[in-house]
Amino acid sequence: MRLDRARVELRPRSAWEAMELGTALVRRHARAIWRPWAIATLPLFALLNAAAWTIDALWLAALAMWWLLPLFDRIVLLVLSRAVFGQAPGAREVLAAQWRLGWRGTGARLAWARPSPWRSIAMPVELLEGLDGDALRQRRNVVVDGIQGHAFLLTLVSQLFVVALLVSLLSLVLMFVPAELLSESARAMWSLVTDAPPRWAQLGFNLALWLALSTIEPFVVGAGFGLYLSRRVRIEAWDIELALRRMRARLAAPVACVLAAALLLPVPARAQASPAQRIEAERERRAHLPPKSVPDERSAPADTDADTLARVFGESALADTRPFRQAVRRAHEDPLLDRSRLVRSWEPRNRREPQQRELPPWLLAAGRVVAIVAEYGLWLLLGIAVLVAALTARRWWPWMRGLAAPRASATPVEHAAVVEPDTLPDDLTGHVRRLWREGRPRRALALLYRGSVEAMAARAGVHLVPGATEAECLRASRRLPEADDRDAFARVVRVWQHAAYARRLPDDAAFESLLDALSRRFGWAR
Known part of the structure; x- marks a missing residue:
């Protein structure tokens, strides 16, 4: 590539x-x-x-x-x-x-x-x-x-x-x-x-x-x-x-030109001497120097440095190297160039190195198998489940579609909406009792509630709007002059609400007691 x-x-x-x-x-x-x-x-x-x-x-x-x-x-x-x-x-x-x-x-x-x-x-x-x-x-x-x-x-x-x-x-x-x-x-x-x-x-x-x-x-x-x-x-x-x-490609051409120019330049006559002869001549010259020019103990390695510089860079490097060494020393003393860091931490006195035990090959192979199963097992199960679902679609798909079909109402006819005639019967008490005995308690309580509402409105002198709620009827019953009438009407409202919304019907004794109380209070017994 x-x-x-x-x-x-x-x-x-x-x-x-x-x-x-x-x-x-x-x-x-x-x-x-x-x-x-x-x-x-x-x-x-x-x-x-x-x-x-x-x-x-x-x-x-x-x-x-x-x-x-x-x-x-x-x-x-x-x-x-x-x-x-x-x-x-x-x-x-x-x-x-x-x-x-x-x-x-x-x-x-x-x-x-x-x-x-x-x-x-x-x-x-x-x-x-x-x-x-x-x-x-x-x-x-x-x-x-x-x-x-x-x-x-x-x-x-x-x-x-x-x-x-x-x-x-x-x-x-x-x-x-x-x-x-x-x-x-x-x-x-x-x-x-x-x-x-x-x-x-x-x-x-x-x-x-x-x-x-x-x-x-x-x-x-x-x-x-x-x-x-x-x-x-x-x-x-x-x-x-x-x-x-790209950098190497850019620098390759100038370097080649410099090398070609260096090869074409004439060689100076002084360069005919070998490097070893020039180094020996320099040592003889330094041996005849005055004592004040002899370097001190700190600069003792100067000869070795000078020899190295002379062999690598020629005579131009044989000058005094003291400024160079000072510059190097200042550079090393610069805190920005110092890479050393002091790290302090607590360590136990008796450190015990953890012992690494090599596992047997069969255990490593078993671990690889378990890793592969754990990595791809869920995807494999998902693929199998999708494949099984696709192959058995003809069996479960009609059943799934059948879930959306409307269910037939299991509510008995007694709990259906009660449709009452426009006028109340003359013998309201006997008609309500007959409905109760025929097994239609909800219709009997609905007729009893309706008769109580009309009797209450007539006695209190109020006019109720069509479709008035139980709460509105209770507020209107507060205008009844006698407290027993108000209690009897509140009782029939409570029994009707339990039967209509909670399907909690009273027993026969409670029904007869309620019917007798309302008959006496609203004059149905006469």
Whole structure:
């Protein structure tokens, strides 16, 4: 992989910008993606639907096309990986490269890892980096870490787009229906889809699903590939490596010019002497210097330094090195350049180093098995549950639809609305008692309450509006001149409320007591 040949700018991006980069790559190389996609998926679509037609289960073809999407995603991933670092391959090259790409992880992606929402960012690690075993698992965890939430939202939104596009394709038929026939056509279409649809309708649904998946799925893979690129740029510092390469390219030309000029310059005559001869001459010259120029004890290593400087930099370095040493000493004394830190902490006196015990190989293997089951077990159970529900839909779906059917009213006729005549009977007490004995207590209490309300209004001299509530009748009964009349009316109101709203009927003795009291108070006994 040559980073300098990248067709996109390799720099750290946010997750949203990385997904936008992936979708832009899909739009740019749409021809190179959808042509091999159609060549690979259309024959398989026809084969699956033909097989499902023979067994009268076309829904299995739709489920199989959706389940095999990881196989088709390899086409999009191969095109994008080649296009980012070179030219986009042709359709024939893409289809031929599927066999060379390998089938690493394909079984897992088609089995327990199929419902995984992180498939779009884990698949580039498995197919493009050529790792296997523990190295692949660790690498996948490193790449996926930090972008799981964005990958989950990407998968969720893509499924919503597929559903929206599928509904739009099915509703497209209604655009050709006249407006005056739209409601009847929509009702007929709904019944056609839900109530035993014919085979041609199921085949049309499968075709609409294939179009929706073929439109949305390449963008999902592209967005996941953009997240994968952004993650690798951050982990491996691709942008810094590219900057250093550009810097080296800029500095290579001036350095070459300087070296060429140095080779062409004439060599001075004094340079004919060897470095060892020049160092020996310098030592003889220093031996004849006056005593005041002899360095002190602190500068004793000056000869060694001078020899080293002379061998490396020549005679220009044989000058007095005291200012240089002073500058170095001041630099080391600068607190800003001092990297040392004093850290104080409490430690136990008798420290015991933890003993690391190596686990047996069989226990490590069992731990790996348990980890794999814990990681993919729930997804496997979910897939099995969905598959079982789909296979047994003909048994439980009619039962689910039957839950919405209106239930027949189990309320007895006695609890239905009571319709009373406009006028009260002449013998109100005898009529109420007869209804009670015939097994119609609620109607008897309703008639008794109505007679009490009319008697109260007549005696209190008030006019009640039609449909007056019990509270309004109680407020009107306060105008009754006698307290016993008010108590008797309040008693019948309370008994009627218990019977009408709480279905709490009085016993025979309480009913007879109430009827006798009201008959005496309102003059029905006479």
